[in-house]
Structures are given as C-alpha cells and as structure tokens.
Amino acid sequence: MQRIGVFVCHCGTNIAATVDVKAVAEALSHEPGVVVSQDYQYMCSESGQNLVKDAIKEHKLTGIVICSCSPRMHENTFRKAAAAAGLNPYLVEIANVREQCSWIHKDIATATDKAVILGKAAVAKVHLNAPLTSMESPVVKRALVIGGGIAGIQTALDIAEAGFDVDIVEKQPTIGGKMAQIDKTFPTLDCAACILTPKMVEAAQNEKIHIHSFSEVTDVKGFVGNFTVTIKKKARYVDETKCTGCGLCTEKCPMKKVPNEFNMGLDNRTAIYIPFAQAVPKVATIDPNYCLMMKTGKCGVCSKMCSVGAIDYKQQDQLIEEKYGAIVVATGFNPIKLDKFDEFAYSHSPDVVTSLELERLMNAAGPNGGTLLRPSDKKHPHTIVFVQCVGSRCDDEKGKPYCSKICCMYTAKHAMLIREKYPDTEVYVFYIDVRTPGKNFDEFYRRAVEQYNVHYIKGMVGKVTPKSDGQLDVQASDLLANEQLHINADMVVLAAAIEPDKTARPLATMLTTQMDTNDFFTEAHPKLRPVESATAGIFLSGACQGPKDIPETVAQASAAAAKAIGLLCKNSITCNPCVAQSDELMCNGCSSCEKVCPYGAITYTDKEFRMPDRTTAIRRVASVNPAVCQGCGACTVACPSGAMDLKGFSNSQIMAEVDAICK
Amino acid sequence: METFTYYPGCTLRNKAKDLDEYARASAKALGIELEEPADWQCCGGAYTTAKDEIATKLSAVRVLDSAKSAGRPLVTVCSACHNVIKQTNYDISRDAEMAAKVNAYMQLDTPYNGETTVYHYLELLRDVVGFDKLREKITNPLAGKKIAAYYGCLLLRPAKALAMDDPENPTIMEDFIRAIGAEPVIYAQRNECCGGYITMEDKAQAAKRSAKIMDCAQDQGADMIITACPLCMYNLRKNSGSELPVYYFTELLAEALGLKEGANE
Numbered sequence: 001m002q003r004i005g006v007f008v009c010h011c012g013t014n015i016a017a018t019v020d021v022k023a024v025a026e027a028l029s030h031e032p033g034v035v036v037s038q039d040y041q042y043m044c045s046e047s048g049q050n051l052v053k054d055a056i057k058e059h060k061l062t063g064i065v066i067c068s069c070s071p072r073m074h075e076n077t078f079r080k081a082a083a084a085a086g087l088n089p090y091l092v093e094i095a096n097v098r099e100q101c102s103w104i105h106k107d108i109a110t111a112t113d114k115a116v117i118l119g120k121a122a123v124a125k126v127h128l129n130a131p132l133t134s135m136e137s138p139v140v141k142r143a144l145v146i147g148g149g150i151a152g153i154q155t156a157l158d159i160a161e162a163g164f165d166v167d168i169v170e171k172q173p174t175i176g177g178k179m180a181q182i183d184k185t186f187p188t189l190d191c192a193a194c195i196l197t198p199k200m201v202e203a204a205q206n207e208k209i210h211i212h213s214f215s216e217v218t219d220v221k222g223f224v225g226n227f228t229v230t231i232k233k234k235a236r237y238v239d240e241t242k243c244t245g246c247g248l249c250t251e252k253c254p255m256k257k258v259p260n261e262f263n264m265g266l267d268n269r270t271a272i273y274i275p276f277a278q279a280v281p282k283v284a285t286i287d288p289n290y291c292l293m294m295k296t297g298k299c300g301v302c303s304k305m306c307s308v309g310a311i312d313y314k315q316q317d318q319l320i321e322e323k324y325g326a327i328v329v330a331t332g333f334n335p336i337k338l339d340k341f342d343e344f345a346y347s348h349s350p351d352v353v354t355s356l357e358l359e360r361l362m363n364a365a366g367p368n369g370g371t372l373l374r375p376s377d378k379k380h381p382h383t384i385v386f387v388q389c390v391g392s393r394c395d396d397e398k399g400k401p402y403c404s405k406i407c408c409m410y411t412a413k414h415a416m417l418i419r420e421k422y423p424d425t426e427v428y429v430f431y432i433d434v435r436t437p438g439k440n441f442d443e444f445y446r447r448a449v450e451q452y453n454v455h456y457i458k459g460m461v462g463k464v465t466p467k468s469d470g471q472l473d474v475q476a477s478d479l480l481a482n483e484q485l486h487i488n489a490d491m492v493v494l495a496a497a498i499e500p501d502k503t504a505r506p507l508a509t510m511l512t513t514q515m516d517t518n519d520f521f522t523e524a525h526p527k528l529r530p531v532e533s534a535t536a537g538i539f540l541s542g543a544c545q546g547p548k549d550i551p552e553t554v555a556q557a558s559a560a561a562a563k564a565i566g567l568l569c570k571n572s573i574t575c576n577p578c579v580a581q582s583d584e585l586m587c588n589g590c591s592s593c594e595k596v597c598p599y600g601a602i603t604y605t606d607k608e609f610r611m612p613d614r615t616t617a618i619r620r621v622a623s624v625n626p627a628v629c630q631g632c633g634a635c636t637v638a639c640p641s642g643a644m645d646l647k648g649f650s651n652s653q654i655m656a657e658v659d660a661i662c663k
Numbered sequence: 664m665e666t667f668t669y670y671p672g673c674t675l676r677n678k679a680k681d682l683d684e685y686a687r688a689s690a691k692a693l694g695i696e697l698e699e700p701a702d703w704q705c706c707g708g709a710y711t712t713a714k715d716e717i718a719t720k721l722s723a724v725r726v727l728d729s730a731k732s733a734g735r736p737l738v739t740v741c742s743a744c745h746n747v748i749k750q751t752n753y754d755i756s757r758d759a760e761m762a763a764k765v766n767a768y769m770q771l772d773t774p775y776n777g778e779t780t781v782y783h784y785l786e787l788l789r790d791v792v793g794f795d796k797l798r799e800k801i802t803n804p805l806a807g808k809k810i811a812a813y814y815g816c817l818l819l820r821p822a823k824a825l826a827m828d829d830p831e832n833p834t835i836m837e838d839f840i841r842a843i844g845a846e847p848v849i850y851a852q853r854n855e856c857c858g859g860y861i862t863m864e865d866k867a868q869a870a871k872r873s874a875k876i877m878d879c880a881q882d883q884g885a886d887m888i889i890t891a892c893p894l895c896m897y898n899l900r901k902n903s904g905s906e907l908p909v910y911y912f913t914e915l916l917a918e919a920l921g922l923k924e925g926a927n928e
Contacts, residue, residue, distance in 0.1 A: 342832035345851050465851035468882045473851075 002033040002127055005061045006119065007052055009043035009068035011098055016041075018102040020112040024067060027116045031123045035059050044074050049081040056085035063091045063126040067119050069098040088131035090577065090648055095122040117661055124660035128653045132577035137627050139225035139573055140325040143564050144169065146217055146507065147330035149177020150196060150550060151542025151557040153203050155328050158561030160208035164568045167210045167322065168203065169217055169231055171503065174279035176200055177332055181262065181356060183363040185550055186413045187444035193278065193365070200280040213281055216503070218319070220327070220510040221600060223628055224537030225573050227324045235315040237286035237294070238272070242310035245282030249302035249311070250274055258290045260367075264357045266375060267367035272302045272311075276365060284310075326564040327511065329521060329533070330541040330557065331504045335496040336391050340398045344387060344494055349466040350375040352492045355407070358414055372418065374491055377470060381490035384418060385474045386411050386429040387461045391497035393432060400497045400518060405547035407495035408435045412448040414493065419452040428455045428487060430476055438549070457485070464492050498547055512598055512630075513538050521545050531560040539563050578648035579629035580636060582622040585609075586643035589620035593635035593644050601628035602635060667787070668730035668737045669697035672744035673705040679741065679893035685913035686740050686784055688922045693792050693800060697738060700729040706747040708860075717764050723751040724765055728775040740784040740913065742892035746817040746825065749781050753824035783818070784913065785835050785891065786827060794842040802921040804844025810915070811848040811885035812836030813876060815895045816856040830854060836889065839912060843919035852879040857898040866902065873898040877905035889915060 006028045010016035021039045029037035036059050040048050043066060055061060064087070066078050071094040079089035097115040105111035143159050145152045148170030159166040168175060179185075180200075182192040203209050212231055219230035253270035260269040262276050271290040274282060284302075292299035293313055303311040335356055338346040346352045351374050353361065364370035374381050388407055391399030408431070415427045434456065436445045448454045458479045465473040474487040500519045508515045513533040514522040521540050524532040531540055541560040542553040567573070582593075584607065594602045602622050611617050622643070624635075636644045636651065645651055675683035690697050704722040713719070727748065730737035739745040755762045756777025766774040782790065788797055812833075819830040828835045833854065837847035857876060858869030877899060880888050889912040890896055899909045917923050 340829070340831060342829075347832065348849055348851065463851060463855065465879055466883075467879075468884070 003035045003060055003062045004031075004033045004123060004126060005052070005055045005059060005064045006031075006034055006037040006123065007043055007048075007055075007064065007066050007068075008037070008039040008097075008115075008119070009048070009066065010039065010041045011043075011069060011102075012041065015068070015098050015102040015115075018105055018108055018111045019097055019115045020108060021067075021115075023112055024097070024115045024119060028065070028067075028119045028123065031120060033063075033127060034123060035061070043068055044077055049077070052078065052081050053085035056082065056087050061087060063087075063093070063129055065093045065095060065119060065122040065126055067095040067097045067115060067122070070094075070096050070100070088133075090132040091126065091129050093122040093126040093129065095119045120663070121657040121660040124656040125653045128650070128656055129648070132647055134574045134577045135626060136572040137223075137225055137575050139568060139570050140227075140323045141568050142166065142322070142324050143326045143328060143568060144217075144227070144229055144322070144324040145328045145330055145541070147177070147332055147501075147542070147544070148172075148175030148211065148213070149330060149332045149542065150179040150199070151332065151544075151553045152177070152328070152330035153196075153199050154554050154557035155330060155541045155561045155564070156203055156209050157199065157206065158558050159328075159564055159568070160206045162561075162565040162568075163208070164565065165208050165210070167212060167231075167324075169212045169215050171214070171216050172275065173214045173236065173273075173283070173285040174275045174281070175203065175211060175213060176276075176278075176280065178356075179550060180276065180278075181264075181359055181363075183359050183366075184413065184417060186409045187438075187440045189413070189417070197278040197280075200278065204280045211281060212320075213283075214285060217507060217510065222323075223599065223630065224535075225325050225567070225570075226627075227327055227537065229322055229324055229327070231320050231322065233318040233320060235288075235317050236283070237288065237291075237311065237313055237315045238284045239310045239312055239315075240281065240283050242308045243283040243306075244308060244310075245274060245279075245284070246307075247274060247284070248305050248307075249284055252301050252305045254299065254301060255290050255292050258287060263360045263367050264354070266357060266360055286311075286313075326537050326539065326567045328539045328541050328560050328564055329504075329507065329511070329513070329544050330560075331501045331507060331544040333498040333543040333547070334501055336400065336499050338390065338494060338496055341390055341494070343463050344390065344461065344492065345464040345466050345472070346494060349464070349472060349492075351381075351466075351470075351472060351490065352464060352494065354494050354496045355410055355414065356496075358493050362414075362417065372422065374470075379490075380422070381425060383426045383487065383489045384428070384491045384493060385461070385472075385476075385487055385489040386415060386427070386493045386495065388429065388431045388495045389460075389497075390494040392495075394497070400499060402518060402547070403435065404495075404498045405435070406498070406549045409438070409441060409444070409549065411493075411495050412436070412445045412454075415454040416444075416448045416452050419448075419454060426455065427452075428457060428474075428489075430457050430459055430461050432458075432460065438551070459485075461492075498543070500544055504544055511535060511538050531556055531563055537567060575627060576631055577626075578631040578646060579626045580624045580631065580633070580644055580646050581626075582624055583643045583645065584619075584621040584623075586641050587619075587621040587639075588641050588643070589622070590640060591622075592638040592640060593622050596634045596638040598632065598634065599628050599630050601625045601630070664694050664696050665791070666696040666698055666735060667782070668726075668733055668735045669699050670703055670706075670726050670737060670739050670744060670748065671699065672739070672741045674743075674893040675741060679896065679911070681914055682740060682891070682893060682896075682911040683913075685911065685917035685922075689913060689916045689920055690787075692920045692922055693788075693797070695787070695792070698733075698735075700726060700733075703729070706744045708743055708747070717761065717768065720747075720751045720754075720765065721769060723748045724755065724769060724775055727752055727777075727779045727781070728769075728771055730779045731775060736780040736782055738782050738784060738787055740891065742815055742817040742890075743894065745781070745783045745891075746820075749783075749826075750821070750824045752777050752779060752781055783827060783891070785839060788839060788842075788916075789835055794838050797842045798844075801842070801844055801919045803919050805915060805919055806844050808845040809848050809884055809886045810840045810845045811850055811880035811883070811888045812840060812853055812912075813857075813880070813888050813890045813895060813899070813909075814854045815890065815892050816854070816859070818891055819854065836912065839916075840889070843915055845915075848880060848883050848885040850879045850883040850885070852876045857892075857895045858902065859894055859898070862898055862902060869898050870902045870904065873903035874905060877903040877907050881905065881907050
C-alpha cells in the first residue's frame, strides 16, 4: 500500500494570496494513499525541507507531492531533500500551483479549485512512479570554442589557463573578429589593436589552445561531457604548416582588384592575401573566386615566389572529427545590410558610410592610413552627420525591434575623435535617445557634448539627397526646437543595427539550443544562468547572446569559461534517468522513433525472439542509448504500437494524471 | 491577344488624356486588349483611404467586382486610382468586418472578397509582358536620353498593400526606362511627395515640394522626368517653376513603340 505525503507551499503570498492553501491541503488529504497533508509558508526553505524530510521518516512515505512553484525552479531542491531522507528522488512529484495557477488567476475560489485538481493529478501520478537510478557518464577534458573574436579568444585563454585543452574554430582566415577592425575603444580611447593583438598572440602561443582558422563546424553529435564534432577545414590552398607569413606572395600577386573585406570593401587586396599585418595565424589564403591560376590555369606567380613551397592549388576541404566535453558558442554579430534604408542614400553615395566603415577610414592601418578623407573625392570633410538607430528600435520588419546597445557610445567616440583631430569639422549627431549606462559611459558622452561641442540633435533624419556638387543635403527634424533642418554635409555616418552572425541559426540546430525571434541564443535563465544555454554543456559567450560592448563581452566570455571549466573539472557527470525505453516485444521495427529522435539516441538491432508457437524468429527492434537520450519524449508520441515509453513520464502515468483532472 | 479589364479613372478623361490614350495604343501594340467596364465611376481619389469610411470605397469595389465577373485581372494606370483600388482590395480580403459591411451595402449577387488581381500598367509591362520582351518590340529606342523616374508617394506605398516594389529603393520605372532604350537617372527625391492636393490650400508649399524634386533630378543630370500620376504631373509642371520637361511614362512608351504620331489623333 502506498503512503503518500502532500506538502502545500504558501510561497509567502505568491500562492497563498490567490489559493486557499489550507483548503488544498485538506482536500488532498482525502485522496487515496495520502497519509499526511500539510501546508507551510516557504517549503523550499531549510525548515520547510526539514518538514518534508521528517514526514518521510515519520510516516515511512513511499512518494511525495509538493504543491509549489514550477519544477524548473525547485524540483531538484525537493529531490535532494527526499534523497537525504532515504526516499528515491524520482518518487517526488511537483504540482505547479504558482506559475500555472496562483499567478494567472484572480479569483480565489477558481484558483483553489484548480490547485486541488493539479494536486490530485500529481498524487495520481506519484502512485505509479518507480524509483530510478542515475547513471554516470565520463567527461572528455577538452573544450570547443566556436568563433575567434574577442569573446572566443578570452574564453579559450581562461579555459587553457585552468589546464584544459581548448580548440577555437574560426570561419575567417584569422582570429580577432570585429574588434580587430575597430580603431579605438570607448570609454578610455585606448587602441583596440594594442589590447587585442597581444591576446591573439597569447592564444596562438598557448600550447593548450589549438586554432582552426578558416574552418567551420559542420556536425555535432553526442551530449554534455561527450560531444563529437566534425570540423571542416576549408581549403586555403596554402599549406599552413609550411607558410611563414612572409607576405612576398601577396606583394607579387597580379590580381590586385579584390574588394578587401577587412577594410569593409573600401580598398582592394590581392587574390592571395593575409587579412591584416597582425593576423593570427599569419598564413596566406588564396581566394579561388579571383585567383587567376585557379580560374584560368595561367599564372602561378605565388607558387614561384614562395621559397618554402607552401602553395597548393589542389588542396581540398578537410574534415576532422574531435571529441569535446563542453562547447562554447561565440559566433558574434554583424551590422545589418542597409538596402531597406535607402532614404539615407547608402547605396547611391560613397560618402554615406556605416560606422564600421568609418572605423576603417579612421584607422592607421585602414585605406587612408588614418587620415579621415571622403571616399568619393579623398577630400577632407568639413561637416559630418551621424544618424543613430538605423534599423534599431524599429517597429516594422525593415529593422530590428531591439536596441543595439553599442551605437550611442561608439558614435560619441567617433564624434569626439573627429573633433579632436579635425577641430574645423562640424559634427552633428541625430538621436532618438542617448543611452549610455555603464561605468564612465555617461561622463564620456557628456565630454563629447560639453568639451568637444558635438551638436547632438534629438530627431531623426528623413532624407539624404546627394547633390551634383558632391555634398549631401540632410533633411531632418529637430524635435526639441520643433523645426525642419537642412544640413549640407560632406559625409553621413549610419549607426547600423547589429544582428547575430548568419552562421548562428544552423549552428543552433546542430547544437539543439534555443534562439529567440531575433536569432540571438537564449540563455538558460535571463538572470540566474546568463552564460549557459538550456542544453547541458553548451555555453554562450559574447554578442551571440545579445548586443554587447567589449567590456561586457569579455566579462561574459570569462563567465562562460568558468562554467565550462566547472564541467571539465569533473571526471564524470550524472545523467538524467528519465530516458526512453523500448518494449522490444511490442516494437514492430517501423523506424518512426529513429526518424523523430533529435539526438540520434535510437538504433535498430536484429534480435532473436522466442515466438508463442515455440519457434525462434529474428526481429528488428529499437533500442535506446540511455547516455545519449535527453528524455524529450518525441519517440513515445511517434511510436504507433506504444512500445516506446519514457521513464518517469510513462504513458500510464500521463493517463493517470489526465483521468484525475477529468474526474 | 489577352484581354484585361481597364480602369482609366476620371482624370484620364479630361486633364490626363495623354496618359490614357498612349496607354491604350501601346497596350494594343503589345498584344493586350484593354476593355473598359461600362459603368465605372470616379475612384474618389486619395481621400477614400480613410480606414473607417465605407461609402467612399464602394466605387473601387464596383470596378473590382466588375473585373471579377468578367473573369479578368484589372489594370489601372493613374497612381491615385491604383492606390485606392489596390488598398481597398487588400483591406476587403483581410478585414472581415469591412467586407461584411461593404457587401451588405452593395447587395451583389455573390459577395466580393478581394478575388480580383490588380495590376498597375507598369506591373503589366514587368510581370505580364516582361521588360525583356518589351525591349524586343521597341522600334524607336530613346537612346541617349537621360530620364528621371518620379514615383511620388502613392504609387508604391503602403508597400504591403500595393506589393509593387520596394518604396525606398524602387527599380520598376528605372527598368522600364532601360527597356525603352534610355538611361535612368537615380536621384534621392524620386519617391518623395510632390505636395499633392495641398496645392489647393497652400500653393507655396506644393511649389516648394515639387521644385525640390525637379531641382534634384536636374542636378543629377536628367533631361526629363516621367510620372504615372496626373496630380504629380500638375504640380511638377505648373507649380515647380522648373523648365525640366515632364511626361507620362505611357507617352514615352508610345514614342519608343513608334506609335506617337497616330496615338492621340
């Protein structure tokens, strides 16, 4: 005979204000098998847990039901308490009477009735609960970091520092990411290259860190502690192990008209190239879309010049497979395309640039050697208009609904740097709001306004009209003065919204992690677990999770590293025992479950069965690998013969709950 | 020869005869029959786009239903008519309450719920004839002419309902200009408002708006401007103070097809 205990939590007033908790405890005390039913103010507190433990011992309980908050919040807490009192933790059921009841109802009578029904369902289920035992699974002591920008580099450095091997997979020929393109950084105006490139070198020299540049993740299998990842090393047509990065090939390459991605297409590079002088690894890459040898078979200059024989026009993409215990996603961001914002004439005038393009125009290693010149005629600009929120905080599908967060600060930085270097240049900034929370951030913006006399105007630019004399007529409204403005500008700089990198979505599918509607990775909890994804063993670093500036990115990168290290330190991890199992006698071998399993946990084997007529038959049946199964339950729904069942959520348990609710 | 129901609109019967006649002549030359319904009425102009007003939309629904009964798509050419008819068609197919009210008032044999496909004449050229096919039929290409397309505000917006082209960076008229052998001039003001009906109340305001458009086109090297809208034509020609010639796009089409002499006799 079952002996079941029911414990109803007040959660302060969270539950008790809308649910008559005493009435719920009283009603549930009459359910079959219930021998004790109590309420308490905070069941999750130490004294609340002791109440549960004492009752388990005193009444020799065989199962307990906690009527409280969502199981996502405290199921683990009560499982631990039960285990401490000698009860198998899987004999605990939670009835969610907070998120699914008290918080969403106003009427006490309705909410109390519903709480009782939810409690009855949990009691009906716990009758059928079986004790389950967790298995242990070993942890591979190696981490993968996807993305080699400042986020990925910082995460890799921290993990390596803790003594674990870590691989960085970067899709570009060099690590460094967006920060490598930036000139100076707010709010201290120190040079980005001076603080980033030493870290890139450190990553390259650390013997625990292995950089796969010009590579992509193409497949991820497995689960926390034991991921198997396929990495495609794209053919760069140069042998990485031989190339010394001398750069002679890039000087001699006759194909010099290739748009230079690193300088945002503002100048050209050669077909064989090293993205920038401080690239890591400093290895040349051939762009097959432009290389004359690859396209016409006539040239081969780089091959002749290379003294170490590193050029290999026949190189193929190479797939490597590696095992990892933890994966950190650091895929970063990109500015959005501006083709839907043609009121700013971005596609019609070379003097309308994005902020990232301006970074390159102002950078000492950029196309103009650090002198700010208009792209159209290489003349010094005397009036520059900045437009903020281009595509950010946008209420239609042209742009993004969110604030891109970094634009107010970098625009203030650009405005200040221009006023510092070229005091004869007038700078206007059009804004919706200036948002500068952050340490020393608002002081920075005030300096731009007060010390550098940057003209900040609240209002948006409606139209930019290029004129034949080379100037840009900027039509805007000044909302505070309530007037229309026309500014004759030499350049217009657009603070384009930022969005997650395009590789993020297919990657999220491979990793079975969640994304929000904007394709930012979703953290496991927005406040309490900000660097973990909801999928165990997958961590989030940097702007792939949401817009971030450099200080925040580095902080999150180190936090993600700490979480990954916490996992890698363990020799083994406890697996969830609530996994699927197949009743081989009922399985008809149809493969429906195998097709729906997102984790590849189901395989089919031929087994010998003794048939009712005493003959032996070979039948093809499903079997579940409990170490890979994540307990999602997709197979139990797909199985036409009812052979698949999920431990802890069996079909009979679910039906018992439904019966209890419908009674 | 494919036949379409053709809605000219009231302005095309008096002030904008050119727009209409060149459109008909060119269509015929391109193998398209435009058939006018017997009893069409004025679309009501842009005033009918007030959301909560049903009565002013009835004329648009009548012509849409007439095309539906004939089992043909509907072709419009005036920007304002096109705007009113397409918006009404869009609304009636999505807003059940409006559809119910309109149908209750009209008492048609079968209720009208937005079944008719509506083409602007430019869309007819792009999507039915095809600009490549059009280019082949040009006998008198306007080579060397630098033409600025003026879209105005009504032809493309609201983009969802009109579903014709990107309102901020359109290409349909530029592609048309290329098809008739001329060179398009891209200028920033091509999709700004000419002042429209404001000319009735505040002529100076309309003059300012239309002058801006003309000056911008001229500044970018245009020899002429083309439009699809009689009201834009009026403002650009009469209010802008600019000497830059303004034509309906259909006139240049007829010219390029070698029809110009005979068309408006």
